[in-house]
Amino acid sequence: MRRPSIPRGPIQETPLKPVTLAALGSLTLALALSATTPLQAQTPVANTPVANTAAPTLEQIFRAQPYRGENAKEAAFSKSGRYLAYLWSPFGEPGSDLWVHDTRTGKTTRVTSPQVMAAFEAPEDMARFEKKLQQRNTEYAERQAREVAQQAYLRGEKVDLSQWETAAIEQLKKELAEKKAKDDAQKAADKADADAEKYAAAVLAAKRAGKPAPAPSPAASAPDKKDDKEKELWELRDELKKKLAREKLKPADLYPGPAQFVWANKADELVFQYRGGLYRWQPDAKAPMPLVATQRELRTVAYTPDDNGFIYMDETRVLRLSFKQAGVQVVNRELIHPDDEQKKYRIDQTVISEDGRWMSLLARAPLKTADDKPAPPGRQVEIMNYSERWATAKKVNREVSDDKRTEKPLALYIRAVPAGAEPPRKQPEPVFTNNGGDVWFEMSDVAWAKDGSRYAFATWEREKELLRVYLGQASETAKPEMVLERRGDVGHEVVNVLKPRFTPDGKTLVLALDEAGWRQPYAMDVATRALRPLLKGEFEAHQVIGFTADSKTLYVLGNLGDTAAMNVLRVDMATGTTQAVGAAGEFHRSAAMSEDGRWVAANAGNWARRPELKLLATDARSPARVLTDSSDKALADLKLLQPERFAYKNRHGDRIEAYVFKPAGWQASDKRPAVVYVYGGPLNDRHIVEVDSFQNTAYLFGQYMAAKHGYVTIAVDPRGHSNYGRKFSDANWERAGEPQAEDLEDLVKLMPAQFGVDGARIGLNGWSFGGFQTQYTMYTRPDLFAAGIAGAGPTEWENYNSWYSGRTIGKVDRSKPVLRKYSLLPLAKGLKKPLMLVHGMQDPNVLYQDTVNVYRELLDSGKESLVELFLDPDGVHALGGVVKPAGWHRKYEAFWLQHLGRVAP
Structure with missing residues (x-):
């Protein structure tokens, strides 16, 4: 595979043209419309490719090297708004380099690259980066070739499947021979040196004794090779296994690029961090x-x-360092507890006010017991590894709902930034503390007003169901004032968006709250403490991007008008008037705004236009500039289908979003097999029906089954997901799985008439929470689906991570595992239809034991003929061990064809 060329220094590039896929030119994006009937189908996709064997193969769709690189990240504007910096690398290149776009000239500069940073690196490190990059590309090519060859072999073609092992062993034999020759030469040299030293000592001893010098020893002969036997094949295979383990790629093996950067306060310049160094x-x-x-x-x-x-x-x-003189000044030394020299606080986070006069230091200390001893380590569970001759176990951290907590003590310090060469001053007392221990306590980042006069932060205490917002004055001693308190039903997802921000004039504090069932921005008047909503309506808008300099306009990401998309919204802070800035029907992510209010940057795209970093003019007078091109050009050759959006009303009148792939020649009167994909669990803003989501199973495999086998495939977001309001995200509370099962039941009732589906041939598939959901539905509604595939599902919530289960499943009791009431094990006996359980055996997230235990229950209930296991011995939560995506979905394909059948001619 040819590696893209990398410039040898900063280069100037003209703006890239918007990226489109020519092969998808006639495919129209189906945008969301308001549902007025129980099932509201939306704009169908035209010119869908015919379902036949000419559709891309699974080996092409899930090729070893991804078709897309990483999107740009950490985008930020200079203070003047002229320059936009971001981290990104073109397709196929490692790391994320620093790029700077000039909004005035439209030119983009690549600031870093492996060649540029080589001037500051040890040659050995750069050689290792290059060697490991070649190794990665070779592994991609070999894995792809093996996938293709294996399928050719299964079709009856003459293929040598051992060619890669044979080549690797021949290379290994060569390396072993070279190593032996080198070792033998070294041994001979060492022996010659030893003999020479021995002879010299003998000569010296003879001279001192007045005796004649002894005769020299004969030269050492070459090592006798008669006893050197070539290793047997099984020995070479063992050696090869060890070699591959030693050389396995690690993240640190590849060139990383810069990790962080910060713009200057006034000048158009920045400092970035790269591998333990700072650069300007x-x-x-x-x-x-x-x-x-x-x-x-x-x-x-x-x-x-x-x-x-x-x-x-x-x-x-x-x-602190100065650009004009040598030396580094310690602005704040390591913190210590004034009453206990041994209780040292470690600084977790430092935030400097924009005027540079104040800083907040958030620090934590080791937790100690009542007798002043270090707190014992938290729970660890063992995961078995079967890759060696004898199985071994590794330990991973696991805090479950009935564990005592070991939250570290927290302290917030406010300090004046010392000027110039000012000598160190006495450390002040913290202005805010939390003792930690057996509590759930979370705290937001500290936000400073632009003029440095005040700061704000928020806290959440789970057991107390207590949300608080604090406002503090710029003082080393004054305690912050609690200015907002909400106790009780505040919405568990609010904790993820607790990021207070001041408007530029410092008069208003903007908070993301869930006061009316939707996470939206609220404005608090700093002087009066009055709180008012800035938006109204049933949509999510909790990611504040920034403000105009006059503090009159707010920019926020929101899904107003389309829950499957996020747009940049301009909000008048006085009236709440809202206007979309980005293109409709695109999902905007990781947005940043210039301080002059002229520009917004965001990764944006959809199924027809792949997501790229875009520069948006807030006055909408200039077209969006596309700054990146993250896809391999071969992506267009796949001719992937696009889905059709639809929504339906469940039994409670809730609008449920979904999308469907319909095969060529589809008619509503058909009796086709179908598969429904579900995820189903709340987490920040995650859901499946997003216009830029190319999720492996829901999208890529779903369109494959439609194009190849004529299936109807559906992806659905039932209640339980995030970004649909609190009613959805809280749906699982103390009834995990049931709301989703109801919504799936309502969907299945509609499918035969609306989607040309055979009601007796519908399958259900899900991963992680969706794996739990698939099992729950198959056990509690055994006649609803004809077959199911459940991947990595947490079947026993009392064994899952408490940070999630205690927020989304039910109230916990740290004296006993009360979440056991939601276990799937007692329900497993209800299974009637075929079920495949999929899991990575080294999964540190959802433990493999969850699948083992439910499998045991199924066997004990006489379900042997209904259940099968598909395991990745080396896989983690998303597999990725010996089981690769192509093989994973090949197994799915065979399962569905076996249990749901084929489309009638």
Whole structure:
């Protein structure tokens, strides 16, 4: 595979044209419409490719090398708004390099690359990066060739499936021979040196004794090779296994690119962090300027107020350097507890006010017991590894609902940033603390007002169901004031969006709250503490992007008008008037805004236009600029289908979103087999029906089954998902799985008439929470689906991570495993239809034991003929061990064809 060329220094590029897929030119994106009937089908997809064997194969769809690279991340504008910096690398290249786009000229500069950073790296490290990149590309090519050859072999073609092992063993034999020759030569040299030293000592001894010198020893002969037997094949295979384990790629093996950057306060320049070093970039510079080079973990913080220096952190301290003079100043030394020298606080986070005069230090200390001893480590569970001759176990952390908690003590310090060479001052007392221990306590980042006069943060205490917002003055001693308190039903998903922000004038604090069933921004008047909503309506808008300089306009991401998309919304803070900035029907992610209010950057796209980083003019007078091109050009050759969006009303009148793939020649009178995919669990803003989601099973495999086998495939978001309001995200509380099962039941009733489906041949599939959901539905409604595939499902919630189960499943009791009431094991006896259980045996998230235990119950209930296991011995939560996506979905394909049958001619 040819590696894309990498420029040898910063280059100037013209803006990229918007990316489209020519092969999808006639396919129209079906946008969401309001449902006025129980089932509201939306715009169908035209010119769908015919369902036949010419459809892309699974080996092509799930090829070894992904068809897409990473999207741009960490986008941020310079203070003037002229420049946009982001981390991204073109398709096929490792790491995420730093790029800067000039909004005035439209040119983009690539600031870093492996060649540029080689000037600051040890040659050995750069050689290792290049060697490991070649190894990765070779592994991609070999894995793809093996996948294709294996399928050819199964079709009866003459294929040598051992060719890769044979080549690897021949290479290994060559390496072993070279190593032996080198070792033998070294042994001979060592023996010759020893004999020479022995002879010299004998000569010296004879001379001192007055005796004649002894005769020299004969030269050492070459090692006798008669006893050197070539290793047998099984020995070579063992050696090869060890070699592959030693050389297995790790994240640190590949060139990483920069990790962080921070813009200056006034100047159009930035400092970025790369592998233990800090570097300065200025627009006219030919290359980055090194500032600090260490082997320590560094974190960028902020420029000094005059832009003549920079503040950063190492593992324990806050440091400052000057661009004009040598030396580094310690701004804040390692914290200690004033009453206990041994109780040292470690600084987790430092935030500098924009005026550079104040900083907040969030620190944590080791938890100790009542007798002042270190707290015992938390629970660890063992995961078995069967890759060696004898099975071994590794331990992973696991905190379950009935475990005592070991939350570290927390302290918030407010400190004036020392000026110049000011000597160290006495450490102040913290302004806010939490003792930690057996509690659930979470705290947001600290936000500073633009003028540095005040700060704010929020806290959430789960057991107390207590949400609080604090406002503090810029003072080392004054305690912050609690200005908002909500206790009880505040919506469990609010904790993920507790990010208070001040408007530029500092007069308003904006909070994302769930006061009316939807996470939306609220404005608190700093002077009066009055709280008011900035938006109204049944939609989610909890990701605040920024404000205009006059503090009159807010920009936020929201799914107003289309729950499957997120757009940039411009909101008048006085009236609530809202206007979309981005293109309708696109999902905008990871957005950033310029301080002058002219520009917004976001990764945006949909099924027809793959997501890329786009620069949006907030006045909508200029077309969006597409700044990245993250796809392999071969992606267009797949001619992937696009789904049709639809929605239906469940028995409670809730609108349930979904999409469907219909095969060519489809008619409503058909009796086709069908598969429904479900995820089903709340987490931040995750759901399946998103216009830019190419999820492996729901989208890629779903369109494959439609194109190849004429199936109707549906992906659905029943109650239980996030980003549909609190009614959906809280649906599982103390009735896990039941709301989703009701919604799936309502969907199945509609499918025969509306989608040309044989009601007796519908399958259900889900992963993770969806794996739980698939099992729950198959056990409690055994006649609803004809077959099911459940992947990595948490069957015993008392054994799952408490941070999730205690928020979404039910109230916990840390004295006993009360979540056992939601276990699937007692329900398993209800199974009537075929079920395949899929799991990675080294999954640290949903433990493999969950599948083993429910499998035991199924066998004990006499379900041997109905249940089968598909396991990845080396796989984790998303598999990825010996089982690769193509093989994984090939197993799915065979299962569905066996149990749901084929489409009649």
